[in-house]
Amino acid sequence: MNFSELATQVLEILAALAAAPLFLGWVNQCRAWLQNRSAPSLWLPYRSIRKLFYKDAVLAQNASALFRIAPYIVFGAMTVAAAIIPSMGTRMALSPVADAIALVGLFATARMFIALAAMDIGTAFGSLGARREMMVGFLAEPALLIIIFLASLLSATTALPAISEYLATQPLALHPSLAFTAVAFTMVLLAENARIPIDNPATHLELTMIHEALLLEYSARHLALMEWAAALKLFNYACIGFALFVPWGVATGNGPLQILVSIPVLALKLALAGAGLALIETLSAKLRVFRAPEFLATAFLFAVLGLLVHLLLGA
Amino acid sequence: MTSISPLTACLALIALWGAIGLAGLLRPASLRFAGRALFLLGALCGLSLAGVAVWSLGMPTERLVLPLGLPDLPFHVRRDALTSVFLFLLGMASTGISIFAAGYFRKGTGASPGLLCLQYHLFLASMGFVLLADDAYGFMVAWETMALSSYFLVTTQHRVAEIRRAGFLYLLIAHLGAMAILLCFGVLQGGSWQFTFDAMRSAQLQPAWATIAFLLALFGFGAKAGLVPLHVWLPEAHPAAPSPVSALMSGVMLKMAVYGALRVTFDLLGEPVWWWGLVPLGIGLFTAFYGVVFAAVQTDMKRLLAYSSIENIGVAFVGVGLAVVFFGTGLKVLGALALVAALYHCLNHALMKSLLFLGTGAVLHATGERNLGKLGGLIHRMPWVAWLTLIGALAIAGLPPLNGFVSEWLLLQAFLFADDIPHSFINMLIPMSAALVVLSAALAGYVMVKFFGIIFLGTPREASLSQARDCGKLERLGLLWLACGCVALGLLPAQVIAHLNLVAEELLGTSLPSSTSSWWLLAPLPERQASYGPLVLLMAVAGVVALTFLCVRLFYHRRERRGPAWDCGFVRLDARMQDTAEGFGQPIRHIFQPFFRIERELPTPFDRAPRYRVTVSDRIWRALYEPIGSAVQWLADVCAFLQQGRIAIYLLYSFVTLIVLLAVML
Known part of the structure; x- marks a missing residue:
């Protein structure tokens, strides 16, 4: 570990924390434009987080300690996840600590705590949300891991920075197997981040919601942390996608210049990804909850197809 | 002073477990004696076993012949790294379980505390001996002691018919497995008629026989481990047993089966x-x-x-x-x-x-x-x-x-x-x-x-x-x-x-x-x-x-209020809505619908006392076990025809048998 690795690490964490709500605001803005609405301010997510921090927290009478610590744990897990994903540079101090499998484990930890916290109050919506969230989770996790497996098989490592570095330094060749998995990854991203067609982030219609049902009992600072963590999760997933499928432009060395160059590249990627996400959300309709398994099974199938293409054609 | 070898230390600790069990019989009705003294002593014994196991891990393999068992068939024991790892597992888990059990058993749970203590510690000791055994006899004796002592522990509350049935199912499948293991050892000795594991290691098996031995071992140990489709006893026996026993069976005994599979596959089969x-x-x-x-x-x-x-x-x-x-x-x-x-x-x-x-x-x-x-x-x-x-x-x-x-x-x-x-x-x-x-x-x-x-x-x-x-x-x-x-x-x-x-x-x-x-x-x-x-x-x-x-505390405030649950503004929340x-x-x-056999009982809109019931059961039970059961029943019915219940008929059988034998002999 040297100074520049540590600096990259700190920079990446801070960038993720700062940019995540902005990314969410950007997606919302694009969506509004595409749907012919007047767009909310780009800074709205920051304002609502700030507002929530100033409010008084209201806890249900029978909330246990688990309910109160869950937002901190979820936020912590998402922040550390952001530290592992190479968004700007691949030489990071924390990268030996957790590889891609541990990253998926970290996401699973966050999910489990959200689900448990939702069950803590004992409301009908809480347990309904927990059940659905865990359902989406166990369907999405295998697909995500197959995607990571393929990248690991290509680059002979499971460390995400090393995968990204390998793919970025390859001559610009399109792996057909990666094309399949990119589709799968997009579908997993939609499902895991509670976007249309699995869940609608803008709805509070009781019978269809998943993510909002989990947060129903939270208020003030706890809700702020949960919302921030959700924004971080979206940001993290986007960065995983960049690391696997469009790694070009990421700093593979330690030079400060490389890192500086990678910042606008990342911003550009995020801007495009956000617009793309908004487009997908605008073009598709929300599925019934029991169509979610089919959606995610399709994602799994695409990931497996990618793997088979790699194994059969070596591509 | 001669130094104690890890093997003798392990044997001594296992013997101590046996002794603790027997001590339970001194005052069979005293819960305090069994719980506060004996179970805690057993926990200490488990802790020492885990310690000895760690200490012995790097040491070379040791063997010993015990002057026990049948005449001319002494028990061989051996300790190597594989044994040590599983002894550690046994020691670690049993320490926690025994401490818990010391406070757990209450009055009126069927068997008397002393008897429970005997069965429990025999169970522990037999698992220890399974790990140390180095010949087929010793292994089978320990294996069967393990099965029997755990059977009695499962049926602690033997007055409940359901628990008796669960225990019977467990015993049945345990013995199917044990028979397969016995046959596996029979194949492994490879015509030398030497049943020590050393003889099996050196026996040269033909590939076909080696495969048969492997499959027999997999069946035998799989029955103990609960591999599908031999898993049916687990969901019956575990809930029936008192919780520390469930913990011991699920946590430790299933691992003995993994140990057996590893021992046969990688060690005995070469x-x-x-x-x-x-x-x-x-x-x-x-x-x-x-x-x-x-x-x-x-x-x-x-x-x-x-x-x-x-x-x-x-x-x-x-x-x-x-x-x-x-x-x-x-x-x-x-x-x-x-x-x-x-x-x-x-x-x-x-x-x-x-x-x-x-x-x-x-x-x-x-x-x-x-x-x-x-x-x-x-x-x-x-x-x-x-x-x-x-x-x-x-x-x-x-x-x-x-x-x-x-x-x-x-x-x-x-x-x-x-x-x-x-x-x-x-x-x-x-x-x-x-x-x-x-x-x-x-x-x-x-x-x-x-x-x-x-x-x-x-x-x-x-x-x-x-x-x-x-x-x-x-x-x-x-x-x-x-x-x-x-x-x-x-x-x-x-x-x-x-x-x-x-x-x-x-x-x-x-x-x-x-x-x-x-x-x-x-x-x-x-x-x-x-x-x-x-x-x-x-x-x-x-x-x-x-x-x-810290940041939240420092930059904002720590104000909070308690109120009723929000639940989208619904006010008449009750526990049944969860x-x-x-x-x-x-x-x-x-x-995963195809996996289950689901029976539903749905109320109609006009039911005065609506009842909703759904039972989910194992398809394997009906697809595999019930046909076998009915086949056995059919065979028994056929044989029952022989038993007419009249003395004359039985005399006739004896007479016919004699005639046939004479005809064959002459």
Whole structure:
């Protein structure tokens, strides 16, 4: 570990924390434009987080300690996840600590705590949300891991920075197997981040919601942390996608210049990804909850197809 | 003073367990004597056994011939690295379980405390001897003692007909398995008629016979381990037994079967053929998936855990199968990795499943309820049990930084880097198998949210639950011991693997390359850049959590109010609106419908007292066991024709037999 690795690490964490709500605001803005609405301010997510921090927290009478610590744990897990994903540079101090499998484990930890916290109050919506969230989770996790497996098989490592570095330094060749998995990854991203067609982030219609049902009992600072963590999760997933499928432009060395160059590249990627996400959300309709398994099974199938293409054609 | 060898120390401790059991008979009716004195002594004995096992791990193999057993057939004992690892498992888990049991047993639970103490410690001692035995006789005697003592423990409450039936089923399948193991030893001696394991190691078997021996061993040990379709006894016997016994059976006894499978495959058979591994791999995958899917729809908390054990045993056998495949195809380092993963998983499961079973025991004592649909909100009433059980639940769901994740991670590494098996078909199959392992692990998370959420979170579903009290000091200590074990195994994987490596060295002749990196980092295959540092990961998450907490406190305020639950403004909230166990399992029933046999009883709109009932049962029971049962019944009916019940007929039989014999002889 040297100074520049540590600096990259700190920079990446801070960038993720700062940019995540902005990314969410950007997606919302694009969506509004595409749907012919007047767009909310780009800074709205920051304002609502700030507002929530100033409010008084209201806890249900029978909330246990688990309910109160869950937002901190979820936020912590998402922040550390952001530290592992190479968004700007691949030489990071924390990268030996957790590889891609541990990253998926970290996401699973966050999910489990959200689900448990939702069950803590004992409301009908809480347990309904927990059940659905865990359902989406166990369907999405295998697909995500197959995607990571393929990248690991290509680059002979499971460390995400090393995968990204390998793919970025390859001559610009399109792996057909990666094309399949990119589709799968997009579908997993939609499902895991509670976007249309699995869940609608803008709805509070009781019978269809998943993510909002989990947060129903939270208020003030706890809700702020949960919302921030959700924004971080979206940001993290986007960065995983960049690391696997469009790694070009990421700093593979330690030079400060490389890192500086990678910042606008990342911003550009995020801007495009956000617009793309908004487009997908605008073009598709929300599925019934029991169509979610089919959606995610399709994602799994695409990931497996990618793997088979790699194994059969070596591509 | 001559130094004591680890082997004699182990034997002495096992004998001590036997003696403690017998001491229980001195004052059979005294709960205080058995509980406070004997069980705690047993726990101490277990702790020393774990200590001796660690101490002995690096030492060379020792043998001894005991002057016990039949004339001319003394028991041979032997201790090597594999034995030591499993002795450690036995010692660690039994320490926690015995401490818990010391505070657990109450008056009026069927058998008298003294008798219970005898059966319990005989069970422990026989498991210890299974590990040390070095000849077929000694092994079978210990194996059968283990089966019988656990049978009596399962049927502690023998006045309940259901429990008697569960016990009978267990005994039946245990004996089917034991017969297969006996036949396996018969094949292994290879015509030398020497039944020591040494003779079996040196016997040269023809490939066909070796295959038969392997399959017999898999059947025999699989019956004990609960591989599908021989798993049916687990969900019956585990809930029937008192909780410490369930913990011991699920946590430790199932691992004896894994030990047996490893011993026969890698030690007695010598060089396993690569394709053998596909059998445990395939069965293990199916078992893991099957177990976890069924766990998700259970409504009885101990049955749920029993199905979860089936899943974990499946995962362990996947590791064993993978090790055989890799070893047989010459990928020795990967074979070592898969073997280490399987061993690690056994250790993990011993601790976390014992922890969970003991947790259910505490809940059962506090509430008298095993049905998930009648529990809820116990985190307020029983904080100790709830928080310690949470550690076990998170561990078994395979979440970092706890121990369940480490073995899963190792297994996935073994799967991932298997890119150069010389059989392309297998090459393709292996990532698919990895996907199935991941799916099972992800489903385990679902199961654990259901298990923990329904028992401990929410509001109490019954009024009587407000009387529940947290468990006593000894019980807390037992739970704490196991929870600490889970955390330690999760945070220090590099140290654990350095020890497990010795087993790989011994069985496969290869070990994982020793990583040159730091002590806190797990990097089994250094050239792959795959590493995992749970301690730093935990510190990072904890650091962020602490920092966030401080920032929120510093920059904002700590004001908070308590109010009624919001629930979208609904005011007449009651406990029955929460998900029941059936409700929580509904997505699984829906998605994996073909697996289950579902019977529904639905009310009509006009029912005065509407009743909704859904029972989910095992298809295998009807597809496999009932036909066998009816075939046996049919055969018995046919034979019953011979028994006419009249003396003249029986005399006729004797007469005809005599005539036939005379005709044959002459």
